[in-house]
Amino acid sequence: MPEYWRWTEQRWHDQDRDWHDGELVTAGVDVGSVSSQAVIVVDGELYAFASRRTGSDSPESAKRAMDWALEGTGMTLDDIGFVVGTGYGRVNVPFSNKAVTEIACHARGANFMYGPSVRTVLDMGGQDCKVIRCDERGKVTAFAMNDKCAAGTGRGMEVFADLLAVSIEEVGELSLQVEEEPPPVSCTCVVFAKSEATGLLREGWPKSKVLASYCSAMSHRVSTLLEQVGVEEDFAITGGIAKNVGVVKRLENEIGVKALKTTYDTQIAGGLGAALFAQNLLRKQRGAS
Amino acid sequence: MMITAGIDVGAKTIKAVVLRDGDIVGKAMTLAGFDARESAEQAFSSALAQAGITVDDVQHVVATGAGRRYAPHAKGDISEVSSAVKGVIERHPAARTVIDVGAEEGRAIRCNEEGNVVDFALNEKCAAGAGAFTEAMSRALEVAVEDLGSMSLTSTNPIPMNAQCAVFAESEVVSLLHARTPKQDIARAVHDAIASRIVSLARKVGFAPEVVLVGGLARNVGFVDSLQRALGCAVVVPNDPEYFGAFGAALAARNV
Numbered sequence: 001m002p003e004y005w006r007w008t009e010q011r012w013h014d015q016d017r018d019w020h021d022g023e024l025v026t027a028g029v030d031v032g033s034v035s036s037q038a039v040i041v042v043d044g045e046l047y048a049f050a051s052r053r054t055g056s057d058s059p060e061s062a063k064r065a066m067d068w069a070l071e072g073t074g075m076t077l078d079d080i081g082f083v084v085g086t087g088y089g090r091v092n093v094p095f096s097n098k099a100v101t102e103i104a105c106h107a108r109g110a111n112f113m114y115g116p117s118v119r120t121v122l123d124m125g126g127q128d129c130k131v132i133r134c135d136e137r138g139k140v141t142a143f144a145m146n147d148k149c150a151a152g153t154g155r156g157m158e159v160f161a162d163l164l165a166v167s168i169e170e171v172g173e174l175s176l177q178v179e180e181e182p183p184p185v186s187c188t189c190v191v192f193a194k195s196e197a198t199g200l201l202r203e204g205w206p207k208s209k210v211l212a213s214y215c216s217a218m219s220h221r222v223s224t225l226l227e228q229v230g231v232e233e234d235f236a237i238t239g240g241i242a243k244n245v246g247v248v249k250r251l252e253n254e255i256g257v258k259a260l261k262t263t264y265d266t267q268i269a270g271g272l273g274a275a276l277f278a279q280n281l282l283r284k285q286r287g288a289s
Numbered sequence: 290m291m292i293t294a295g296i297d298v299g300a301k302t303i304k305a306v307v308l309r310d311g312d313i314v315g316k317a318m319t320l321a322g323f324d325a326r327e328s329a330e331q332a333f334s335s336a337l338a339q340a341g342i343t344v345d346d347v348q349h350v351v352a353t354g355a356g357r358r359y360a361p362h363a364k365g366d367i368s369e370v371s372s373a374v375k376g377v378i379e380r381h382p383a384a385r386t387v388i389d390v391g392a393e394e395g396r397a398i399r400c401n402e403e404g405n406v407v408d409f410a411l412n413e414k415c416a417a418g419a420g421a422f423t424e425a426m427s428r429a430l431e432v433a434v435e436d437l438g439s440m441s442l443t444s445t446n447p448i449p450m451n452a453q454c455a456v457f458a459e460s461e462v463v464s465l466l467h468a469r470t471p472k473q474d475i476a477r478a479v480h481d482a483i484a485s486r487i488v489s490l491a492r493k494v495g496f497a498p499e500v501v502l503v504g505g506l507a508r509n510v511g512f513v514d515s516l517q518r519a520l521g522c523a524v525v526v527p528n529d530p531e532y533f534g535a536f537g538a539a540l541a542a543r544n545v
Contacts, residue, residue, distance in 0.1 A: 056467035150454045155457065195300070
């Protein structure tokens with residue numbers, strides 16, 4: 001039975017780099033409710049990462065992500081000087097030295113991935129949606145969050161991908177294959193939008209049109225959160241849904257601001273920020289001794 | 290002799306009631322399914338058959354419910370708020386608060402001794418305040434939805450449920466099950482969650498006794514128990530709670 005909601009777990013490490021030369025080897029582990037990332041940074045550069053689905057056990061998920069990030073690098077946990085845990089499961093990362101909130105980590109990670117010009121970060125994660133304002137150093141100046149409602153989150157998108165039997169990674173592109181932009185589904189609630197979508201399919205709407213309608217509703221939902229905090233340019237998006245061009249394009253149209261692009265995997269922003277915090281803490285630790 | 294009918298086209302089910310001089314002589318319920326118009330026709334026909342009459346014997350038909358435009362033969366329509374109160378006051382003249390929870394909507398309505406609506410509050414935006422929540426949860430718990438209520442009454446351990454969203458709650462239930470939380474405790478928590486959302490609607494309008502609960506979710510004994518505890522007062526649950534919208538519409542049809 002195909003699982004359309006299942007996005008591909010990723011891992012990567014820099015094969016051209018010998019981490020043994022590195023002075024500060026640190027890691028960040030972001031345990032979210034839907035996905036977990038482990039990110040390794042060597043002297044301020046991204047060295048390796050792994051992104052996996054979070055299981056029912058947080059410590060186990062943290063370990064699985066970490067093991068996979070380390071795979072093939074010759075590095076072990078003992079080689080890592082400092083580990084920072086973040087995400088809702090941050091207190092459950094058994095091998096971490098400190099926990100830092102995901103808001104701080106996302107801002108820091110976005111600052112690295114998108115550059116110091118970024119001032120507004122929209123993180124569309126698995127089960128929550130955050131808008132973070134930050135300064136040129138990636139320090140948080142304001143934020144707002146929706147973690148009570150599935151609309152505007154990855155879980156909401158997973159439900160839809162499953163309903164339409166479209167792989168979640170294809171949802172964005174497919175939603176753009178419409179000649180004319182349809183009206184957004186009238187219900188923001190994912191459960192009700194599902195019923196609405198079923199009705200639309202029965203009326204003969206092609207999948208692309210239904211997806212366009214849902215992506216449109218989702219981007220509208222998110223734009224209201226953005227308005228609460230205010231969008232100051234440059235604007236950037238992190239989290240899994242940043243990979244969904246259907247939502248990103250519509251959001252850009254709605255707020256009238258283009259989001260910065262990056263070659264980094266947008267799901268690692270939290271873990272990356274955590275790894276950079278870990279680097280600062282390790283430097284301080286060594287400076288003190 | 291006056292014969293009227295009311296058709297309530299809900300999100301999940303369609304109810305039809307036939308009245309002869311104020312007495313219910315026929316009633317039927319169908320799933321709304323794929324074709325609401327056809328299903329409404331079926332419900333209406335079943336109710337007529339039960340009453341032993343044909344459509345020509347019916348003086349007026351009034352429709353209600355979210356899908357009321359699909360009701361056949363209707364000469365007019367009234368809101369779900371009006372129909373629920375009309376129906377309840379007819380059977381329970383002491384009612385001053387009507388709580389109506391269906392598959393996709395929750396309503397809290399204040400009424401006076403004349404049976405007029407004084408104020409109301411709706412939840413129509415969020416599945417966690419309606420029957421859709423129990424349906425989703427029963428799937429996650431792998432329990433038949435009609436058994437969820439009685440199962441939750443066997444719970445002796447209240448556990449907090451963090452998710453205020455039916456989608457998130459599904460994930461939360463999976464985690465709770467992994468942690469070996471007994472199903473009846475989870476079921477109870479689910480009903481407590483819906484009840485708390487309904488009670489916040491009731492507080493908005495200010496509830497006063499008698500509090501009468503109608504709509505499909507009134508059949509769920511677990512939800513009724515949670516609601517009573519959350520309100521801190523007794524809740525009257527009439528027989529055939531899901532028919533009160535159609536009943537109210539049929540009563541309204543007498544004045545057309």
